[in-house]
Amino acid sequence: MTIQLYCFGESGNSYKAALALELSGLDWAPVFVDFFGGETRRPDYRETVNPLGEAPVLVDGDFRTSQSGAIQTYVTELTGKFGGESRKDRYEILRWVLWDNHKLSSMAGMTRFLMNFLPEDKRPAEVIAFNQGRLKAAYATLDSHLEGRDWIVGDGLTNADLSCCGYLFYTEPFGFDRGDWTNIDRWLSNIERTPGWKHPYDLMPGSPADRA
Amino acid sequence: MTIQLYCFGESGNSYKAALALELSGLDWAPVFVDFFGGETRRPDYRETVNPLGEAPVLVDGDFRTSQSGAIQTYVTELTGKFGGESRKDRYEILRWVLWDNHKLSSMAGMTRFLMNFLPEDKRPAEVIAFNQGRLKAAYATLDSHLEGRDWIVGDGLTNADLSCCGYLFYTEPFGFDRGDWTNIDRWLSNIERTPGWKHPYDLMPGSPADRA
Numbered sequence: 001m002t003i004q005l006y007c008f009g010e011s012g013n014s015y016k017a018a019l020a021l022e023l024s025g026l027d028w029a030p031v032f033v034d035f036f037g038g039e040t041r042r043p044d045y046r047e048t049v050n051p052l053g054e055a056p057v058l059v060d061g062d063f064r065t066s067q068s069g070a071i072q073t074y075v076t077e078l079t080g081k082f083g084g085e086s087r088k089d090r091y092e093i094l095r096w097v098l099w100d101n102h103k104l105s106s107m108a109g110m111t112r113f114l115m116n117f118l119p120e121d122k123r124p125a126e127v128i129a130f131n132q133g134r135l136k137a138a139y140a141t142l143d144s145h146l147e148g149r150d151w152i153v154g155d156g157l158t159n160a161d162l163s164c165c166g167y168l169f170y171t172e173p174f175g176f177d178r179g180d181w182t183n184i185d186r187w188l189s190n191i192e193r194t195p196g197w198k199h200p201y202d203l204m205p206g207s208p209a210d211r212a
Numbered sequence: 213m214t215i216q217l218y219c220f221g222e223s224g225n226s227y228k229a230a231l232a233l234e235l236s237g238l239d240w241a242p243v244f245v246d247f248f249g250g251e252t253r254r255p256d257y258r259e260t261v262n263p264l265g266e267a268p269v270l271v272d273g274d275f276r277t278s279q280s281g282a283i284q285t286y287v288t289e290l291t292g293k294f295g296g297e298s299r300k301d302r303y304e305i306l307r308w309v310l311w312d313n314h315k316l317s318s319m320a321g322m323t324r325f326l327m328n329f330l331p332e333d334k335r336p337a338e339v340i341a342f343n344q345g346r347l348k349a350a351y352a353t354l355d356s357h358l359e360g361r362d363w364i365v366g367d368g369l370t371n372a373d374l375s376c377c378g379y380l381f382y383t384e385p386f387g388f389d390r391g392d393w394t395n396i397d398r399w400l401s402n403i404e405r406t407p408g409w410k411h412p413y414d415l416m417p418g419s420p421a422d423r424a
Binding site: 051052053054063065066067068069070073074091092094095097098099101102103105106110124125126127130134141144145 | 263264265266275277278279280281282285286303304306307309310311313314315317318322336337338339342346353356357
């Protein structure tokens with residue numbers, strides 16, 4: 001049975017799940033979520049898709065979960081991929097996935113939304129500047145960790161990479177420029193060179209071009 | 213050997229780890245982190261304690277990890293407690309822990325810091341108001357989920373509860389009032405009645421009283 005992923009192209013959180021599914025070789029198909037049309041905020045979405053009102057959501061027969069880190073864990077459980085080689089690796093991956101949810105993707109996703117997907121006269125300048133300061137500290141931590149490393153944990157692609165890269169391939173401005181962060185830039189290139197890699201807008205339905 | 217937890221009382225993220233350790237019955241002791249004195253920002257903390265510059269950090273002999281969700285996972289691995297009864301429960305716990313890191317504790321911790329631990333003339337009003345709006349949506353999601361439930365997942369205390377409650381016992385104002393959220397209030401009382409439960413300032417060294 002084909003795994004369904006409720007997702008949309010602009011969502012880096014969806015991308016983390018979609019990229020794990022795609023690179024794992026599992027049979028999956030996207031189900032478009034009309035986030036910008038308000039779908040995740042409608043009662044029927046909470047009732048029938050996800051009570052937490054979020055995307056992505058994975059549905060595999062009777063199994064259903066949300067949160068990209070939980071979906072990545074499911075992909076690892078099914079395929080044995082991206083979960084690390086040792087107990088030490090597994091904990092390192094988990095803490096980087098949590099760190100990403102806590103400090104990187106949550107903040108990057110929100111800031112990118114505020115700067116690109118709100119009407120210009122509704123963009124909160126103080127919030128954007130504050131978030132960019134927080135993000136700069138997160139980029140610095142990640143860049144420093146990647147000094148001398150090709151991957152965040154161990155010798156290959158893991159869920160740590162698939163989580164932390166979630167928003168970093170988008171070109172809409174949110175205060176992140178690959179050129180400013182040598183090690184992050186090299187690491188993103190490693191991910192891009194992984195066979196089967198696709199940009200979010202090529203992997204999932206929905207992009208700003210649809211609404212232009 | 214006694215497990216060490218680098219932590220401080222004002223940190224709800226530390227509390228999530230400390231409460232899991234305390235209620236699990238493991239032998240542990242806090243190591244005070246002088247966050248307000250700048251300890252986590254100093255190079256020696258990154259070099260010797262945690263390259264990510266965060267608290268909490270757990271040290272158990274040769275094993276070391278940070279991020280409260282990873283520490284909770286370690287406590288569950290050692291004791292079999294708080295990890296759920298079934299595969300379905302384990303995924304539900306994981307997604308609530310991720311949700312908490314993404315949308316609840318990250319935002320609550322930051323907002324509480326801005327409103328209470330910055331000098332009054334440095335508190336960014338627009339950021340605080342924006343965060344409180346985001347938090348209100350998170351409280352609503354949690355309160356709605358707890359309708360008719362005593363615990364977030366299954367029939368007893370799990371890491372989902374120990375994560376989501378991280379900042380909700382603090383009384384410093386950050387826009388959360390238990391009285392506004394009937395189901396959250398009842399659920400927090402369930403946690404408080406758990407044998408061995410302690411308030412963050414009774415469980416870990418460091419509190420605003422020390423700096424008064």
